Amino acid sequence: MLLTLTTTHRPATDLGHLLVKHPDRVQSFDLPAGAAHVFYPEADEARCTAALLVEVDPLKLGGGRKNRAPEGFALGQYVNDRPYAASSLLSSALAKVFRSALRGESRDRPELAASAIPLAVRVPVLRCRGGADLAVRIFAPLGWTVTADPIPLDETFPEWGDSRYVDLTLTGTLRLADALNHLYVLLPVLDDAKHYWVAPDEVDKLLRAGAGWLAGHPERGLITRRYLAHRRALAGEAMARLTELRLADEPPADDSIEPATGEVVAVEDVRRASLAVRRREAVLAALRDSGASRVLDLGCGGGALLTALVADRRFTEVVGVDVSDRSLGLAARRLRLDRLPERQRDRIRLRQSALTYRDDRLRGYDAAVLMEVVEHLDPPRLPALEDAVFGHARPGTVVVTTPNVEYNVRYEGLGPDRFRHADHRFEWTRAEFAAWVERVAAAHGYTAVLGGVGDDDPEVGTPTQMAVLTRADRDERADRRDRNDSDDRKEATNR
Ligand code: SAH
Secondary structure: OEEEEEEOOOOOOHHHHHHOOOOOOOEEEEEOOEEEEEEEEEEOOOOEEEEEEEEEOHHHHHOOOOOOOOOOOOOOOOOOOOOOOEOHHHHHHHHHHOHHHHOOOOOOOHHHHOOEEEEEEEEEEEEOOOHHHHHHHHHHHHOOEEEEEEEEOOOOOHHHOEEEEEEEEEEEEEEHHHHHHHHHHHHHHHHOOOOOOOOOOHHHHHHHHOOOOOOOOOOHHHHHHHHOOOOHHHHHHHHHHHHHHHHHOOOOOOOOOOOOOOOHHHHHHHHHOOHHHHHHHHHHHHHHHHOOOEEEEEOOOOOHHHHHHHHOOOOOEEEEEEOOHHHHHHHHHHOOHHHOOHHHHOOEEEEEOOOOOOOHHHOOOOEEEEEOOHHHOOHHHHHHHHHHHHHHHOOOEEEEEEEEHHHHHHOOOOOOOOOOOOOOOOOEOHHHHHHHHHHHHHHHOEEEEEEEEOOOEOOOEOOEEEEEEEEHHHHHHHHHHHHHHHHHHHHHHHO
């Protein structure tokens, strides 16, 4: 089995740094089912190609006498296409041999590892169940230009037709890590025959490797089913978690992925219509309406809203608050805090704080956002958050969003009794949310307006619920200001 990876990024030999494999040497690795070798058929300034060759030992693959013949006949475990055709074995070899590159890490060339570079991948013999078209449907939406040439069964007998194999070439400008993750997941998907036991942690592996691209992929259903070897329970779990990811809309790891074919439209649709984007827009609109300039994003997570807030100059101070160190790290990276000019950086603050404890640093702000946060708290801790936010910090406006559990029946893979995220402690019906908002508003002197985000289903409502709470004394002040304004106007007309 052979896979080659070529770049024309200059100096092309940097590929050796990214893969952590020196272009001048042949290196070999033991695999559970054979051996892998890495070498460079070409390596100069302008063009560099790394080759991964996997040699399969049919005896090791068979796994001993206990195993049944995998190919359905007695000698199947010795006589099969494994040594020649790419498959999940190639994929596990990739994971083992290019481990750090797959994670996007590079000690020597971190910037390059994070950049999209021109890449060409070739797998001369790939078993492809579903034909060459499927290879296009699977790779094109990810930004690859795909050539999948069916390999004839026997060149000397064209009338026998094509084999199940294709000669696959992918070209595109992508991050190396993304390219490797695409291959890691999708080669076995095309082969559609896994050669090892599919354990429950395969779902985690799939979601990790699929981060940033699988949730929005138009063929995510097929990919998930095949990757998990058609194990329904696992595929169901994976689909539910992908749906949640799509809702959370972690943007693709590399925004520069430019899809290249007709399917792309589908990907773009998914993104355009993405509920997370609409939610963010709705929250921003509510903040603008409130006239706020100093804003708290409570439970800011990876900082998607912070980025949008910072982009709008009317917000003179933007504070992201989260209990999770990791989230704050992600937010700092997404905001590129270390690279911002000082004047910009002075508008942004990230604070680690638990929202269930009073924190004086959060007092005196115009507005606060609790976007998709309350449902992450154990219900008995909710009163503590109410006290800390509405009782102590007391921002002029509070925008709250949370899932509408009634809508879950409309999601693929989610039932009425499944939450959208494993970490949700509850999800409210519309009546439950309304009752909570009303009680909190009354207890802390706020007035509330309820709304929703997303398509309004006549039966189950919108997927996201939203409430804007305004501190009553602020309302009164605003009323007074309005009255004074109209008095002034009256005076002006009287004069
Ligand atoms: N608001 C973001 C993230 C939502 S996920 C968005 O809409 O994309 C919920 C976030 O709340 C997580 O980042 C989690 O770390 C944070 N969180 C949960 N409980 C918290 C608590 N008690 N104090 C502070 N943050 C909390």
